[in-house]
Amino acid sequence: MVLGTTGLLVLGLLTPGIPLWLPLIGSVAVAVALAVGTARRSAELIRLRATVDALPDGIAIFDPADRIAFYNARYPEHLAPALKAALRPGLRFDEWLRAGLQNGPIYHPDMGEDFAARRLAIRAQGPSDHVHRLIDGRWVRIRESRLRDGGRVLQTTHISDERRRAAEHALLAAALEEIAEPVEITDADRRFTYVNRAFEAVTGIPAAEAIGRTAREILSSGEHDAAFFEAIDACLARGEVWRGIIVNRARNGRRLEQDTTITPLRDDGGHLAHFVSVRRDVGAARAEARALAASEARYRAVVETQTEYIIRVDDDGYWTFMNAAAQRRIGKSLDEIRALGQRDQDFVHPEDRPVYDAHMARLTPLNPTDTVEFRTIYDGNRVHWEQWTDTGIFDDQGRLIEIQCVGHDVSDRRRAEAELRASEERLAAIIEANPLAMNIARLSDRRLLFVNQPWRDLFGVSAADPNEADLARLYADPGDRDRIFAAMASGEEVTNRELRFRRVDGTEITCSITSRPILFQGEPALVTSTIDLTQLRAAEAEIARQREALHQSEKMTALGALLAGVAHELNNPLSVVVGYSSMLRETVSDPDLLERLGKVHGAADRCARIVRTFLAMARAKPPVRGPVDVGELVLGALDLSAYALRTAGVEVRTDLPARLPPVWGDADQLGQVVTNLVVNAQQALLGQPAPRRMLLAARAEGDQVLLEVSDNGPGMAPEVAKRAFDPFFTTKPQGVGTGVGLSVCHGIVAAHGGRIDLETAPGQGARLRVWLPRGETGLSDLAAPDDHEPLSGGRVLVVDDEPDVASLVAEALGIAGYEVDTAPSGRRALAALRARRFDAVVTDLRMPDMDGSTLVDAIRREHPHLARRIVIVTGDALTLSGHDPAADVPTFEKPLDLRGLLATVRRMMEDS
Numbered sequence: 001m002v003l004g005t006t007g008l009l010v011l012g013l014l015t016p017g018i019p020l021w022l023p024l025i026g027s028v029a030v031a032v033a034l035a036v037g038t039a040r041r042s043a044e045l046i047r048l049r050a051t052v053d054a055l056p057d058g059i060a061i062f063d064p065a066d067r068i069a070f071y072n073a074r075y076p077e078h079l080a081p082a083l084k085a086a087l088r089p090g091l092r093f094d095e096w097l098r099a100g101l102q103n104g105p106i107y108h109p110d111m112g113e114d115f116a117a118r119r120l121a122i123r124a125q126g127p128s129d130h131v132h133r134l135i136d137g138r139w140v141r142i143r144e145s146r147l148r149d150g151g152r153v154l155q156t157t158h159i160s161d162e163r164r165r166a167a168e169h170a171l172l173a174a175a176l177e178e179i180a181e182p183v184e185i186t187d188a189d190r191r192f193t194y195v196n197r198a199f200e201a202v203t204g205i206p207a208a209e210a211i212g213r214t215a216r217e218i219l220s221s222g223e224h225d226a227a228f229f230e231a232i233d234a235c236l237a238r239g240e241v242w243r244g245i246i247v248n249r250a251r252n253g254r255r256l257e258q259d260t261t262i263t264p265l266r267d268d269g270g271h272l273a274h275f276v277s278v279r280r281d282v283g284a285a286r287a288e289a290r291a292l293a294a295s296e297a298r299y300r301a302v303v304e305t306q307t308e309y310i311i312r313v314d315d316d317g318y319w320t321f322m323n324a325a326a327q328r329r330i331g332k333s334l335d336e337i338r339a340l341g342q343r344d345q346d347f348v349h350p351e352d353r354p355v356y357d358a359h360m361a362r363l364t365p366l367n368p369t370d371t372v373e374f375r376t377i378y379d380g381n382r383v384h385w386e387q388w389t390d391t392g393i394f395d396d397q398g399r400l401i402e403i404q405c406v407g408h409d410v411s412d413r414r415r416a417e418a419e420l421r422a423s424e425e426r427l428a429a430i431i432e433a434n435p436l437a438m439n440i441a442r443l444s445d446r447r448l449l450f451v452n453q454p455w456r457d458l459f460g461v462s463a464a465d466p467n468e469a470d471l472a473r474l475y476a477d478p479g480d481r482d483r484i485f486a487a488m489a490s491g492e493e494v495t496n497r498e499l500r501f502r503r504v505d506g507t508e509i510t511c512s513i514t515s516r517p518i519l520f521q522g523e524p525a526l527v528t529s530t531i532d533l534t535q536l537r538a539a540e541a542e543i544a545r546q547r548e549a550l551h552q553s554e555k556m557t558a559l560g561a562l563l564a565g566v567a568h569e570l571n572n573p574l575s576v577v578v579g580y581s582s583m584l585r586e587t588v589s590d591p592d593l594l595e596r597l598g599k600v601h602g603a604a605d606r607c608a609r610i611v612r613t614f615l616a617m618a619r620a621k622p623p624v625r626g627p628v629d630v631g632e633l634v635l636g637a638l639d640l641s642a643y644a645l646r647t648a649g650v651e652v653r654t655d656l657p658a659r660l661p662p663v664w665g666d667a668d669q670l671g672q673v674v675t676n677l678v679v680n681a682q683q684a685l686l687g688q689p690a691p692r693r694m695l696l697a698a699r700a701e702g703d704q705v706l707l708e709v710s711d712n713g714p715g716m717a718p719e720v721a722k723r724a725f726d727p728f729f730t731t732k733p734q735g736v737g738t739g740v741g742l743s744v745c746h747g748i749v750a751a752h753g754g755r756i757d758l759e760t761a762p763g764q765g766a767r768l769r770v771w772l773p774r775g776e777t778g779l780s781d782l783a784a785p786d787d788h789e790p791l792s793g794g795r796v797l798v799v800d801d802e803p804d805v806a807s808l809v810a811e812a813l814g815i816a817g818y819e820v821d822t823a824p825s826g827r828r829a830l831a832a833l834r835a836r837r838f839d840a841v842v843t844d845l846r847m848p849d850m851d852g853s854t855l856v857d858a859i860r861r862e863h864p865h866l867a868r869r870i871v872i873v874t875g876d877a878l879t880l881s882g883h884d885p886a887a888d889v890p891t892f893e894k895p896l897d898l899r900g901l902l903a904t905v906r907r908m909m910e911d912s
Contacts, residue, residue, distance in 0.1 A: 046393060050404040051310065053369060054391035057157050064150035066093050073369050078156040080106040080134045094120060108133035131159065139163050167522035174518035184277040190214045204251035219248040221255060236264045236275065245282065257282045313403040317343035330378050349375035349383060363392035373410060385414040437530040440520055443489055449520060458532055460504040476500035476508055488517045488526040498533065509534045572802045572875060575895040577604040579808040582898060627662035627775035628670055630698050630705055637674040641682060650685055655697035662775035663705045665752045673745045677709040677768055680742060684713035684766060703774050710767040716760045724758050794839035794909055795819040799829040799855065801847045809842055812898045826850025833863055840905055841866055845874035856889060869908045871901065
């Protein structure tokens with residue numbers, strides 16, 4: 001802190017023999033040095049020296065030979081202990097520096113190992129102004145200038161507090177950039193001088209484009225008249241804060257209804273210089289707590305005017321001298337103060353008298369200088385915070401003679417510090433309440449400087465100091481941490497990067513992080529927000545797995561429909577082959593020919609079972625319960641899977657008793673169960689070494705029938721077996737299984753009143769057991785009547801668009817004793833019915849020009865005597881699911897069961 005020109009002139013006038021040009025050199029220390037050389041013993045010199053010693057800055061004077069000539073009381077306080085110990089007049093600067101280095105380190109390692117040499121080099125360059133850090137961590141500013149005689153003046157200032165405040169301000173500025181609300185600063189002409197990132201994001205206008213322009217030029221919506229803005233200007237002109245709603249428009253035309261606060265800021269002269277605006281969307285502002293004050297504080301222009309007051313106080317507390325600055329401060333002259341009998345302590349705020357008294361008590365011959373801050377009151381109502389550095393002057397007996405006082409106003413700083421503390425407390429509360437996990441880490445050593453509670457909760461860190469945890473282990477891949485810090489060191493930004501982390505308890509989690517480089521406490525750092533994606537990724541994986549399973553299910557459904565269509569096309573020729581082979585076996589007596597016909601009939605019958613199985617799986621119809629032969633279900637499933645089993649090298653054995661009682665259920669659904677179990681066992685044996693064996697066995701157990709499907713495959717672990725019946729759970733490779741087979745089996749068996757379980761162990765194969773309730777009627781009761789029994793005569797009309805099928809049915813009916821006519825379509829059949837009388841009608845269901853359903857309805861209207869003498873034959877499984885003639889019309893599926901068809905026709909003739 002350097003005295004003004006006026007103060008130096010006063011010192012010069014008070015010291016005889018001092019030239020009048022001396023105060024113009026800019027340093028009171030020079031005046032003191034010359035005064036010491038000319039009038040060392042004078043009382044005024046003592047006062048002058050005391051005044052210099054009372055200055056908060058350190059002063060040192062070096063003669064033209066660069067030897068220490070003078071230093072004030074403050075100067076040693078600004079030195080490192082090693083250098084202070086070596087300080088004595090007469091030493092050259094370089095000798096003094098080397099002596100200090102022999103006592104110990106002087107400069108902080110941050111200044112570099114060669115700083116002592118660089119310090120000498122700086123000094124050799126002439127006048128300088130630089131900052132260095134002492135070994136004890138303090139920061140000192142040194143300003144060095146030359147005197148006319150070749151000597152030097154050094155002025156030292158302790159600036160540690162200033163650097164700390166600068167670091168705090170930098171942190172607030174960095175935090176301001178991260179605030180979600182638009183913040184703007186305009187000059188006296190209302191032109192933008194600063195906008196934050198939120199302003200750019202909300203308005204779509206880059207900062208570079210906004211700077212220098214007014215809000216009315218780039219944001220106006222046209223919804224406010226001139227009177228609205230005039231009222232705002234009037235409020236701000238009075239120095240008042242304006243709050244209200246302003247409707248603006250973004251670059252894309254979007255309407256912005258913003259709750260706006262505009263704060264006027266004045267310069268040192270009291271003129272309106274800047275305006276700080278904080279805008280918030282009305283909807284968002286009503287949904288969350290307002291943090292406007294914290295936003296304003298980060299970019300508030302705090303101007304502290306430091307005016308020095310110099311006074312002298314005698315041992316009774318009366319002022320004996322005051323400079324012009326002090327007089328302006330008090331508002332009274334020294335004579336007026338003396339006339340009123342006011343003493344130094346009378347200007348101290350009553351509440352701060354104890355602070356003042358303690359300060360005065362600390363002034364002793366051994367500690368003559370002390371600095372204090374307290375409140376003062378002038379004119380009875382003006383209260384100020386002031387900082388005073390007082391130096392007591394003592395006589396040879398140690399009695400206090402006088403006090404030299406140098407003070408300046410710190411009210412703005414005190415107020416700013418209080419506001420800053422309040423702002424930091426509000427900011428800390430907001431960050432702590434933020435649900436996002438946040439942390440700030442130093443770039444140099446990667447040490448955490450701040451974490452909020454959500455971050456502790458996310459990583460399971462309970463220690464008050466998060467650095468007590470092994471932070472490197474929080475990254476599943478330590479290289480990720482290195483890459484993040486490297487990106488921040490180069491000034492890059494990291495946005496929504498997904499990484500794997502490891503909590504303190506070892507649990508791995510997937511997180512999305514966003515990091516930004518900032519300056520924190522004067523050092524490069526990064527601020528990071530972290531979002532836990534574990535549940536989201538698990539849900540996405542489950543959705544993907546279920547989507548794939550559904551896709552596989554849809555493919556299986558489409559494949560089933562395709563196979564059903566193929567099976568339908570095979571029904572008609574199969575009916576002919578099966579029918580004629582059966583008829584030929586009844587008429588041929590040659591043993592060799594009979595053997596060949598038996599092979600033809602067996603192969604055709606096997607094809608028929610395969611076709612029936614396809615149709616049953618594809619048909620969507622309500623379940624029809626009745627007696628079901630388990631043996632037939634097993635044979636049908638094996639026929640359907642024969643090729644896959646044979647090519648996989650699976651040896652299949654069956655154990656099916658001849659008189660196994662039937663079960664009660666839906667034949668199609670139970671057939672699907674048995675087929676799924678066979679396919680499941682066959683797939684389990686894939687990739688297993690030979691021999692590969694499968695056993696299907698059934699037996700009666702009380703009122704139930706037990707079916708077992710066993711294999712000698714790899715088996716399952718207990719944890720896998722527990723989930724075997726879960727929907728979409730599969731251990732098979734993608735594309736091999738859907739995970740729905742056993743789940744469907746479990747549902748069908750449970751719906752039939754049965755149960756299914758699994759016995760398995762790793763390396764021991766698997767055995768699936770199904771229990772089903774026995775049927776109420778034996779299969780022997782369902783046998784068709786003797787087809788050799790004589791039949792009554794009558795005329796039957798056979799309607800089918802397939803000539804071979806029509807001929808087969810007609811020939812079978814003819815052999816049974818009926819007169820038969822045929823018709824290739826429904827219309828031709830109606831014409832035949834109108835031409836002559838028939839006793840029964842056998843019709844196909846799917847035909848051109850008129851289908852069987854329409855024909856049945858027409859026969860019932862035109863020929864009611866035939867309403868109960870109609871039989872339907874069809875090979876279309878899907879048509880059966882849409883039209884249910886079985887409710888009142890007998891229906892036979894192709895390939896045809898001729899014996900059953902003949903028996904049904906005869907029964908209808910007899911019943912009618």
